[in-house]
Amino acid sequence: MITSLIQKAKHTGTKLASQKLARNIGWLTAAEFISRFGRIIAAIILARQLxxxxxxxxxxxxxxxxxxxxxxxxxxxxxxxxxxxxxxxxxxxxxxxxxxxxxxxxxxxxxxxxxxxxxxxxxxxxxxxxxxxxxxxxxxxxxxxxx
The missing domain is CATH 1.20.58 (Methane Monooxygenase Hydroxylase; Chain G, domain 1)
Structure with missing residues (x-):
């Protein structure tokens, strides 16, 4: 019984950690995408104005x-x-x-x-x-x- 509780806790912990990792990677990816997209837009605007x-x-x-x-x-x-x-x-x-x-x-x-x-x-x-x-x-x- 205790062994199954420990296994369940480990599984839940691993699942939670992987979800948090996925969220963090998602945020980092989104930030990089926004940064790169912003640079492209800035380059287009500068190219049109200069x-x-x-x-x-x-x-x-x-x-x-x-x-x-x-x-x-x-x-x-x-x-x-x-x-x-x-x-x-x-x-x-x-x-x-x-x-x-x-x-x-x-x-x-x-x-x-x-x-x-x-x-x-x-x-x-x-x-x-x-x-x-x-x-x-x-x-x-x-x-x-x-x-």
């Missing part, structure tokens, strides 16, 4: 920004989520400090990329646009939880 040169400059700036932004997805947030209760505050504080370091370095990289783009494409303000997007990295650490 001339070819301005659109190309915007595309260069956004591409460099997205390539640089990839390095913010480095697992720091996941480490906070995985932290054990006893280590949580220490992990959160460390994550906060690490994210500041990462974002300041990425801001410098983005500004450096802007300088390089300006040397390659002088007089088109492409470098200024690339460098200006580096400001985003100065704001990102505020979104990381600080214990």
């Amino acid at each position: 001339d070819a040169v301005a659109f190309g400059i915007a595309a260069i700036a956004l591409t460099i920004f997205e390539v640089t932004r990839v390095f913010t997805e480095n697992g720091i947030g996941a480490a906070v989520v995985r932290a054990k209760k006893k280590d949580f505050h220490k992990t959160a504080n460390t994550a906060f400090r690490l994210m500041w370091i990462v974002c300041l370095v990425l801001a410098a990289v983005q500004i450096g990329a802007g300088v390089i783009v300006e040397m390659v494409l002088p007089g088109r303000d492409a470098g200024a646009m690339v460098a200006f997007l580096g400001i985003v990295f100065r704001l990102m650490p505020f979104g990381v939880m600080h214990a």
Whole structure:
């Protein structure tokens, strides 16, 4: 009798966990889809509103920004989520400090990329646009939880 209750509890727990996992995957997929769809719509609107040169400059700036932004997805947030209760505050504080370091370095990289783009494409303000997007990295650490 007790064995059957344990088996039933395990089955229910597994079923619940798989449903939660499926829901979480669904939300992540939906968020990615909305993000990608939004970018496509933005590209269409920009293409209709800007001339070819301005659109190309915007595309260069956004591409460099997205390539640089990839390095913010480095697992720091996941480490906070995985932290054990006893280590949580220490992990959160460390994550906060690490994210500041990462974002300041990425801001410098983005500004450096802007300088390089300006040397390659002088007089088109492409470098200024690339460098200006580096400001985003100065704001990102505020979104990381600080214990």
